[in-house]
Amino acid sequence: MTQVVNQDLAVSAAQVVASGSPLYPPTSRQSAAQKIKRTPSDHPATKEQREEILAAPGFGKFFSDHVVRATWLKGQGWQPAELVAADASAGGLSINALHYGQSIFEGLKAYRHPDGGIYTFRPEANALRFQRSAYRLALPPVPTDLFIGALEVLVQADQAWVSSEPDQAFYLRPLEFGSEPALGVKPSDHVTYVLMGSPVGSYFANGVSPVKVWISGEFVRAAPGGTGEAKCAGNYAASLLAQSEAAAQGCDQVVWIDANERKYIEEMGGMNLFFVYGKGAQAKIVTPKLTGTLLPGVTRDSLLTLAADLGYQVEEVKITVDQWREGCASGEITESFACGTAAVITPVGQVDSKDFGTWTIGDGTPGEITMKLRQALVDIQTGRAVDHHNWMHRLV
Ligand code: COI
Numbered sequence: 124m125t126q127v128v129n130q131d132l133a134v135s136a137a138q139v140v141a142s143g144s145p146l147y148p149p150t151s152r153q154s155a156a157q158k159i160k161r162t163p164s165d166h167p168a169t170k171e172q173r174e175e176i177l178a179a180p181g182f183g184k185f186f187s188d189h190v191v192r193a194t195w196l197k198g199q200g201w202q203p204a205e206l207v208a209a210d211a212s213a214g215g216l217s218i219n220a221l222h223y224g225q226s227i228f229e230g231l232k233a234y235r236h237p238d239g240g241i242y243t244f245r246p247e248a249n250a251l252r253f254q255r256s257a258y259r260l261a262l263p264p265v266p267t268d269l270f271i272g273a274l275e276v277l278v279q280a281d282q283a284w285v286s287s288e289p290d291q292a293f294y295l296r297p298l299e300f301g302s303e304p305a306l307g308v309k310p311s312d313h314v315t316y317v318l319m320g321s322p323v324g325s326y327f328a329n330g331v332s333p334v335k336v337w338i339s340g341e342f343v344r345a346a347p348g349g350t351g352e353a354k355c356a357g358n359y360a361a362s363l364l365a366q367s368e369a370a371a372q373g374c375d376q377v378v379w380i381d382a383n384e385r386k387y388i389e390e391m392g393g394m395n396l397f398f399v400y401g402k403g404a405q406a407k408i409v410t411p412k413l414t415g416t417l418l419p420g421v422t423r424d425s426l427l428t429l430a431a432d433l434g435y436q437v438e439e440v441k442i443t444v445d446q447w448r449e450g451c452a453s454g455e456i457t458e459s460f461a462c463g464t465a466a467v468i469t470p471v472g473q474v475d476s477k478d479f480g481t482w483t484i485g486d487g488t489p490g491e492i493t494m495k496l497r498q499a500l501v502d503i504q505t506g507r508a509v510d511h512h513n514w515m516h517r518l519v
Pocket of ligand 1 (some may be wrong): 393394463464465466
């Protein structure tokens with residue numbers, strides 16, 4: 124049954140990208156940023172407070188001084204966005220998102236480059252995925268120009284929060300949610316878009332050390348027709364129990380397998396997985412094919428391109444847990460790693476499960492190709508390598 128209740132939402136992400144919106148037409152990115160009204164916070168952190176935070180930021184524990192916020196109203200569309208103090212209220216306890224989970228998000232990082240500029244990585248790709256997630260959650264798409272204009276305005280205002288330390292970045296979190304105060308189960312007529320910023324260090328407390336993963340036999344992340352492809356809050360809420368089970372089994376992360384046949388590898392926690400077959404220049408880099416239940420990671424996509432640039436064969440295929448275990452036992456699979464914006468690349472060292480056995484990948488230490496790909500990507504992101512693909516976008 125396909126029933127689009129709210130006619131304002133009866134538009135695909137592709138149409139939105141092609142047409143923009145009356146307020147943010149696609150040709151006026153510069154003016155999208157200029158149209159954002161700036162009302163600076165009257166209580167920003169002091170220099171001392173900020174420096175204390177930047178000395179040990181952790182991940183996502185602290186926030187910069189401002190957010191960019193915009194409201195969408197049914198029948199009226201997106202209202203002008205504004206830069207406001209980060210603690211400005213965006214709805215009370217009765218909003219739709221809190222009760223029914225109509226909420227999506229994105230994650231990007233901004234980096235201070237040696238040329239003095241502050242850049243982010245492939246923001247158009249995140250904007251497009253955000254629009255696709257919005258479509259699946261019956262939310263109005265945020266036009267790409269508003270999405271990128273907001274990144275520019277927030278980073279401009281809060282640039283003092285962007286560290287130039289090698290393992291730090293300024294994490295940008297676009298969030299869109301149903302903010303209508305109403306308990307009827309329907310797409311919200313009042314929607315809020317917020318972009319917030321958070322100074323971050325490594326996502327995992329142990330940095331890039333290999334993780335031990337637990338294959339979840341009981342819980343399923345995503346089923347065909349569900350929301351697995353969308354970056355929606357509910358997917359992460361539903362992952363927490365499986366993540367706790369993994370921790371109870373002495374593992375760092377959960378690995379998800381497919382809902383139907385319970386044998387194909389899908390993702391690790393909120394990250395995409397990769398497998399390295401063979402060694403040296405002849406190695407092949409393999410990642411599970413996007414079937415509709417996996418999140419189409421921007422890092423995943425970038426690594427497929429970078430691996431090919433480095434001369435490796437790349438392949439997107441369905442891969443079973445049995446193939447993973449047997450490949451590691453025979454030495455055919457030499458390395459495995461997970462990737463995402465937050466942690467970039469995390470080596471997988473060991474696998475444990477109830478139904479598939481326990482095994483070590485290679486000698487359990489970070490693989491050579493894993494670390495080479497990581498370095499290649501980080502060097503582009505931090506402005507230390509040539510950006511052949513034009514992935515970096517200057518914000519300030
Ligand atoms: C990422 O790897 O970028 C993620 O999506 C993790 C995030 C939910 C913290």
